[in-house]
Structures are given as C-alpha cells and as structure tokens.
Amino acid sequence: MASATDPIRRLVLAFSRLPGIGEKTATRLTFFVLNGPPEVARELSAALADVRERVRFCSVCCNLTEADPCRFCADPRRDDRLVCVVESVPSLLAIERTGEFRGRYHVLHGVISPLDGVGPEQLRLKELVARVALGVDEVIVATNPSVEGEATALYIQRLMRPLGVRMTRIASGVSVGSDLEYADQATLGRALSARREM
Ligand SMILES: [Zn+2]
Structure with a gap:
C-alpha cells in the first residue's frame, strides 16, 4: 500500500473526500492535474487556500461572506x-x-x-x-x-x-x-x- 506521503495517492484521497466524488473520479481528477499545464495545478491550489482564508460565516445569518456582517445583514x-x-x-x-x-x-x-x-x-x-x-x-x-x-x-x-x-x-x-x-x-x-x- 502506498504511504500517505505518496503525492499521487495523497491527492486521490483528498479528492475522494469531496461530496459525490468516488475513488474513480478522484483518480481521474488527479491525473488530469498531473498531466495538465502547471498553471492549472497552481490556480487550483491557490483558489482552495484563498477560499478558506477569505470566506467566513457571517456572525449574524451564517451566510458565507468575505465581510462580516455580510451584505444582506449590513x-x-x-x-x-x-x-x-x-x-x-x-x-x-x-x-x-x-x-x-x-x-x-x-x-x-x-x-x-x-x-x-x-x-x-x-x-x-x-x-x-x-x-x-x-x-x-x-x-x-x-x-x-x-x-x-x-x-x-x-x-x-x-x-x-x-x-x-x-x-x-x-x-x-x-x-x-x-x-x-x-x-x-x-x-x-x-x-x-x-x-x-x-
Ligand atoms: Zn449575514
């Protein structure tokens, strides 16, 4: 069995945790990223980090927002x-x-x-x-x-x-x-x- 630090295996596992993504699709996505231009991987990785960094729950209505309170509450x-x-x-x-x-x-x-x-x-x-x-x-x-x-x-x-x-x-x-x-x-x-x- 490949270790969790095997980068291919690690990405397959990460994708397969997403809703609606089984092992087969996770593998397909992983090889798509691996075989595609490096910018695709860089953009995906930056977008993933950014969305978690910048988007939070509105403290009033629990909407997802960059500014707290969100625009509907404000x-x-x-x-x-x-x-x-x-x-x-x-x-x-x-x-x-x-x-x-x-x-x-x-x-x-x-x-x-x-x-x-x-x-x-x-x-x-x-x-x-x-x-x-x-x-x-x-x-x-x-x-x-x-x-x-x-x-x-x-x-x-x-x-x-x-x-x-x-x-x-x-x-x-x-x-x-x-x-x-x-x-x-x-x-x-x-x-x-x-x-x-x-
Ligand atoms: Zn709100």
Missing part, C-alpha cells in the same frame, strides 16, 4: 423583523434573485437527514433561536420541498414555538423534491408571496 434598508430560513447559500441567492424579499436571511447549511448522519445539532439552529429571541415578527421557512426539507421545517416550527413568533412556510408552487436554487424566479416569487401559516 444593508440598513432590509427589514429586521422578517427572517427567511434557507438550507444553503444557493437557496439564499435564488430567493434574492426573485427581488420579492426585503427581509433578512438565515442559512442553516444543510437539512436534517438521518440517513446522511445529519442531525439538528449540525445545522445553524442555535444561532437562529438566538436571533429570533432578540425580536423577530415572522420566520419564513424556505427549505426545499423535499422530505428532508419538510422534516427540517417541522423541527424549526417546534423549536420556535416557545418564542411565540409567527411561522410561515413557502407555498408549494415549487414542485416537490426540487431544489429552490433551480426554480425559476417567477415561481419562487409566487411561492414566497403565497406562503402559508405553519
């Missing part, structure tokens, strides 16, 4: 009393593209998924509770309309109950099982304005 024209909970940054950006939402966001960075070993403690829920406790009128749960997204929405509803905040769920205009990030702007805009009480 914008004084947005409504502090309205918080839209999303499972990922791509979901946040999809809602933002509708132009229909002028409140704040909260990014969970995942959904509850026992099969994938993701429990509530791995999501940014403590941060959400702390924010809502400071005074929010409405929490809009905009997790994807998947089994995990719905389970997460119900979990959040239970979590928020003692805080007495109004809870709403985006309408099911977005088809079941699909990702918000792939919904068209008009559909997502309608799903947001037709949100229902939880």
Whole structure:
C-alpha cells in the first residue's frame, strides 16, 4: 500500500473526500492535474487556500461572506423583523434573485437527514433561536420541498414555538423534491408571496 506521503495517492484521497466524488473520479481528477499545464495545478491550489482564508460565516445569518456582517445583514434598508430560513447559500441567492424579499436571511447549511448522519445539532439552529429571541415578527421557512426539507421545517416550527413568533412556510408552487436554487424566479416569487401559516 502506498504511504500517505505518496503525492499521487495523497491527492486521490483528498479528492475522494469531496461530496459525490468516488475513488474513480478522484483518480481521474488527479491525473488530469498531473498531466495538465502547471498553471492549472497552481490556480487550483491557490483558489482552495484563498477560499478558506477569505470566506467566513457571517456572525449574524451564517451566510458565507468575505465581510462580516455580510451584505444582506449590513444593508440598513432590509427589514429586521422578517427572517427567511434557507438550507444553503444557493437557496439564499435564488430567493434574492426573485427581488420579492426585503427581509433578512438565515442559512442553516444543510437539512436534517438521518440517513446522511445529519442531525439538528449540525445545522445553524442555535444561532437562529438566538436571533429570533432578540425580536423577530415572522420566520419564513424556505427549505426545499423535499422530505428532508419538510422534516427540517417541522423541527424549526417546534423549536420556535416557545418564542411565540409567527411561522410561515413557502407555498408549494415549487414542485416537490426540487431544489429552490433551480426554480425559476417567477415561481419562487409566487411561492414566497403565497406562503402559508405553519
Ligand atoms: Zn449575514
């Protein structure tokens, strides 16, 4: 067996830790980097280091950002009393593209998924509770309309109950099982304005 310091093996292992990348793809990527021009490897390595160095979690909404607070939290024209909970940054950006939402966001960075070993403690829920406790009128749960997204929405509803905040769920205009990030702007805009009480 090759040692972990074997550079080829090391890169294959590193790639295979990424989501959706199996050993075969990891090997293919490794040889692509190895056989390609040196600039490709240099750029990949610099981009990887840079993204970890410069991008952090917003201390308010847990969005990924270079500046803390992020641009959505820093914008004084947005409504502090309205918080839209999303499972990922791509979901946040999809809602933002509708132009229909002028409140704040909260990014969970995942959904509850026992099969994938993701429990509530791995999501940014403590941060959400702390924010809502400071005074929010409405929490809009905009997790994807998947089994995990719905389970997460119900979990959040239970979590928020003692805080007495109004809870709403985006309408099911977005088809079941699909990702918000792939919904068209008009559909997502309608799903947001037709949100229902939880
Ligand atoms: Zn933020």
